[in-house]
Amino acid sequence: METAENTDTKEVLSVLPWDQFSEWMHCVCVVTFDLELGQALEFIYPNHIELSESERSNICYLAFPDSNSGCMGDTQYCFRIRKGRSTRRKLTESDYLCSKDCPVTLLKDDTHYYGYVYFRQVRDKTLKRGYFQKSVVLLSSLPYFNFFKDIADIIAPEYFDNGEPCLEAACHDIDQWPSPVPGKPLTLPLMGMILHVRIPTKQDKPGRKLIEASDNVASLAPFTLSSINRIDLFESLQGVLPHIHLLWELVLLGEPLVVMAPSPTVCASTVLALVSSISPLRCYCDYRPFFTIHDSEFKEYTTKTQAPPRVILGVTNPFFAKTFQHWPHIVRIGDMGLGNSGGSNPSLLSNDSKLKKTSKLKALDSKTGVYTKYKPFLKKDKLFLKTFAKGLAGKRPGTAQSTLLERHFLELTQSFIIPLERYLASLMPLQKCISPLRAPPSLKPFRPEEFFQMVENNGPQLTSGTKGDWVGLYKRFIQSPNFEQWFLRRRSEIEAKIMSLHLVALSETDLESWCYEKSEVEIVDMVLRLRQKISMVTSHRLEVPAATLERLNNQITSITDSLPPDLRGILIKA
Incomplete structure (x- = not known):
């Protein structure tokens, strides 16, 4: 008999060294400046981790700000790179459990890495260049x-002060962390500190505190993270506030967009703010919070022989001002030749806030603004902008302004999603159409014209104060990767639900009575199909009640026992 102690031992043995670390991070990289090689990867930890040549090169160049940025002291920002095929791995059982209840915007990225950079540049007369320049990069799929x-x-x-052993100790601490499961207060030891965090769930209300008093940890936590991914929208977008509705449309439609800023911190935060503006929709188009001329995708993204790709790029090098003049949408944040943001807060409704045509963009033009010929489908929400402007005039705290922006974007996106979800629900077959002895019914096809007609009478205008050509916006949206991937995901979820309902109906059917009138060939076929369906529950991660699976297995046993011995033997071996 297996005791509880034996079970616990098996569970401990099943968790190999670095298994838990890999739930959170891929590795830690240290990048230094070598007089002969330039930016070079000094070491990787854990040291068994392998990176492709392309990944190593991208990390090295992205780990340092461009030389013109003038970033003295400590600088933090993030980048995003493609994973090499050799480093992509299949999702594990733990990955599935972690993502099961996670908002789509927080899902682990299986094709890209995020690099979280801490760069230090200080004067040091003992070094030939006269400067100490080094970065610590946390590489993760999250x-x-x-x-x-x-x-x-x-x-x-800690690493800069005390060296490599600190990084090793930190990584070993992370290897003791529980998996990043949504909705559960997590206690994370790190370098003598105790961190407390809670990953959001799909069911969380927007603005909910991640650690509630009821979680019984907030009062004990010396370090509690209020959010794991919240971007300060006000700080990041304050230079282009008059154009937030237009920018929301561009991100929603997956339009090519370049953000030119004076530092990697500013351009990265602006790109991330734009991407998060369409939440709870996920941005399925590529985006690079910080991009350099050394990036392996540089030629792919700067070619003039074809239309610009659907990507949002954050750049700081003035070279890009000329390279990207042909791009249709450009956001300028301050003077790219200086180390400050140079941002401003123009009146949200004044003439100074007018768009600038891309044709007027000059290589050395450094004025903050949005350069585009795009004509928005929706009008500015003047009521919201007036409310927001009052906050600016009244010195409302930046955190409150950011919350106001976040709520506005959320309401705008939800108003946009609701008609799509409502139409999708109408395509789902009625439960009475799900017959246990027939194949599960399919989802009806998405018919754009049918959907547009529904929007005209029952669209976002019923829930949003924003006016304009909603139908025209939907027509462009359904041609974008954001719609394509959203629809594929939702269709997959609905088909899984239909399959689950079909299995429930099948388990509640008297299959033994059905067998009386059937030939042995038909009965064997039924047993094999039942086995296949049960197997699909595991392989397709279908959410099926345990009682349903138990009933189906009992049905298989009863049917198999009713067959002649020779046939029964064949089925048992099959």
């Missing part, structure tokens, strides 16, 4: 921007 910024803020200074 888009937890706030979380890893804070983790880097703990780990990197």
Whole structure:
């Protein structure tokens, strides 16, 4: 008989060294400046981790700000790179459990890494260049921007002061962390500190505190993270506030967009703010919070022989001002030749806030603004902008302004999603159409014209104060990767639900009575199909009640026992 102690031992043995670490991070990289090689990877930890040549090169160049940025002292920002095929791995059982209840915007990225950079540049007369320049980069598949910024803020200074053993100790601490399961208060030891965090769930209300008093940890936590990925929208977008509705449309439609800023911190935070503006929709188009001329995708993204790709790029090098003049949408944040943001707060409704045509963009033009010929489908929400402007005039705290912006974007996106979800629900077959002895019914096809007609009478205008050509916006949206991937995901979820309902109906059917009138060939076929369906529950991660599976297995046993011995033997071996 297996005791509880034996079970616990098996569970402990099943967790190999670095298994838990890999739930959160891929590795930690240290990049230094070598007089002969330039930016070079000094070491990787854990040391068994392998990176492709392309990954190593990208990390090295992205780990340092461009030389024109003038970033003295400590600088933090993040980047995003493609994973090499050799480093992509299949999702594990733990990955599935972690993502099961996670908002789609926080899902682990299986094709890209996020690099969370802590760069230090200080004068040092003992070095030939006269400067100490080094970066600590946390590489992860998780888009937890706030979380890893804070983790880097703990780990990197310790490393700079005390060397490599600090990084090793930090990584071993992370290897003891529980899996990043949504909805559960997590206690994370790190370098003598105890961190407390809670990953959001799909069911969380917007604005909910991640650690509630009821979680019985907030009062005990010396370091509690209020959010793992929240971007300060007001700080990041304050230079282009008059154009937030237009920018929301561009991100929603997956339009090519370049953000030109004076530092990697500013351009990265602006890109992430734009991407998060369409939450709870996920941005399925590529985006690079910080991009350099050394990036392996540089030629792919700067070619003039074809239309610009659907990507949002954050750049700081003035070289890009000329390279990207042909791009349709450009956001300028301050003077790219200076180390400050140069941002401004123009009146949200004044003539100064007018768009600038891309044709007027000059290579050395450094004025903050949005350069585009795009004509928005929706009008500005003047009521919201007036409310927001009052907050600016009244010196409302930046955090409150950011919350106001976040709520506005959320309401706008939800108003946009609701008609899509409502139409999708109408495509689902009625439960009475699900017959246990027939194949599960399919989802009806998405018919754009039918959907547009529904929007005209029952669209976002019923829930949103924003006016304009909603139908025209939907027509462009359904041609974008954001719609394509959203629809594929939702269709997959609905088909899984239909399959689950079909299995429930099948388990409640008297299959033994059905067998009386059937030939042995038909009965064997039924047993094999039942086995296949049960197997699909595991392989397709279908959410089916345990009682349903138990009933189906009992049905298989009863049917098999009713067959002649020779046939029964064949089925048992099959």
